[in-house]
Amino acid sequence: MELAAVVDGLMDGLVADLERLAAIPSVAFPGFPAEPVHAAHDLLTGLLRDAGVERIERIDLPDTAPVIFAEIPPPTPDAPTVLLYSHYDVQPPGDERLWLSPPFEPTPVEGGLRARGIADDKSNVIAHLGMLRAYGGRPPVGVKIVFEGQEEYGSAFDTYPPTDPERFACDAMVVADLGNLRPGTPTLTTGLRGAAEVVVEVRTLREPRHSGEFGGAAPDALLTLLTALSTLHDVHGDVAVDGLRREEWAGATYTEDEFRELAGVVGGVPLTGSGSLGERLWSGPAITVVGVDAPGVDHAASAVVPYARAKLNLRFHPLQDPHEAQGRLVDHLRALRPFGVPLTVTPGDTGPGYEAATGGPAYRAARDALARAWGGEASYVATGGSIPLVNGLARAAPDAEVLLFGAQDSMCNLHAPNERVLFSELRGTVVAMCAFVENYAAAFRAGDAA
Ligand SMILES: [Zn+2]
Known part of the structure; x- marks a missing residue:
């Protein structure tokens, strides 16, 4: 199938659903009401069902917002299973006076939309949904979906997966709670400090x-x-x-000017430390x-x-x-x-930190998929922020390859006022997800994944 054209045809619907989702203040912090978190849960459950997913469950754990768990069995016995992770809760908006528009009213910005949580991580929830829609709910791989409802505030789910390994068993997982080094630069995050x-x-x-x-x-x-x-x-x-x-950092990194701008370093103040920025920030x-x-x-x-x-x-x-x-x-x-x-x-x-093994068939499939989505070789980066669940999932499925990519980018103001997402990144991520499952299924059929 001509992936890009299919995804282009889906974009209006995906953006409309992203706006609906981002209008819900699903903050799962103490002191915030639980109803919006449940409303976001219910909206997503409905969207998954509409996308053709039949097996949908909720995992309820103490003091933890419900986790959406859904499953599409592999289409053939030799097809691999891919676990798709993202989260539907968001950071609190912080001081609303610093926002240029109300944080839970998705508002157009150049090339995208502004709202709290619209990038982190609702863009990636919608990207997963886009992949399912592109395949009419029947992708060429088995799928397990994990949409967490309390990622931004610590929950009992962080350590749950290893206690139920069968549920989370898979060949590869796409942990989509990240994005590109800069808009348009295809990026796989391979390390977390x-x-x-x-x-x-x-x-x-x-x-x-x-x-x-x-x-x-x-x-x-x-x-x-x-x-x-x-x-x-x-x-x-x-x-x-x-x-x-x-250690020396072998992957890509920011330019010094990009980093100064992102960090908001005041003029005349030098950066701290020596060696490459990758080494100072990640390794x-x-x-x-x-x-x-x-x-x-x-x-x-x-x-x-x-x-x-x-x-x-x-x-x-x-x-x-x-x-x-x-x-x-x-x-x-x-x-x-x-x-x-x-x-x-x-x-x-x-x-703990995390470092992905990058030599397997899922990485080969993903590198090609990201290149198809954005053009150019995929860069490897790391991040200083942690995603506690990555370790929990990796312990539940120790042989699975872990891929970290998604529709955020390092300029989208995560956890800060005026968070925004770009349509180009959302579209690219949907194309990349589709191309990834296609490539990965083909690798299994060809026996390259052995
Ligand atoms: Zn996140």
Whole structure:
């Protein structure tokens, strides 16, 4: 079939459904009403049924929005099964005054639409639906659909798949909660950095003391903390904690100008660290001080500060063990005695990274599919953000190839005000999904997948 023409014929309907879905404020955070989440669930269940899917279930877990699970059996015994993942909940809109239009009123922008969650991840839910429609509900592979309803806020579903491996068994999975490095650049995300938190505290005095009478000999907790924090990086800004894995990044990455623009770096301020951006962002560690407790400037007394603490967020190489990486940072801090003062170091949450194996038939099928969709070779990138469920799904189906691509792009303001999606990316993703299942089924028929 002439894929591109078929998909072009579907676009008006897909965009209309994306608008309906994005108009529902399906925020699955505590304090937000559950009804819209259920409304989005019900809308999608109906759309799947209309697309020809007969077996649709919901998975209900404690304190977790319902997960849509649906299945289309393989058309022939030799056809592979592909699991399609995306999520229908969205981030809260944040400060609505920063939005150029109401976050749950999908609004036209140049080449696309603006709304909360319209890219992350409703665009990819609709892309999956588009593939099913293109094949009239009978794609050339078996399909398992997992549409999660509480991805943006931690849920019991993250660790559920390995407890029910038969349900999630598949040959390949398309985790569509991502997109292209830049619009029009076909991109497969092959790595996710791991994350860990550490809190460091300093107590030096029972309470504040006059800085004129005591300063100079009374130990300053804030200065002690800052001295400790200053050892985490070298003079170039590279992480200076031993034992954190750092490797060259072999895939594609942003240009420095793109990155400066995306990060909103102020003029005259250089970027931090050395080596390629891929290495600094994806295949090496990063330590960010995400919070400090100390007296605020406006209400600061002239007193020696008796207590201070900081929360550190560590990101590490996709393949480094989370507890090992966190342990290296904890050991580094515990070994310090700034001005002879011991620090109290408390390890917090950790999350593993992920690195995909890229040598199998699903990757070959996907590389060709992405090239057909957007033109040009597919780039490999990684991301610093984590998708906890990827590890859960990968443990449930350890032999399945995991493909991460989709209709978002790095300029679509994920989790930020004025989120937007481009029609070109949505269309490309539908074409890529269709071409992928076609290529992958053909590889199995030809016996190339053995
Ligand atoms: Zn997402």
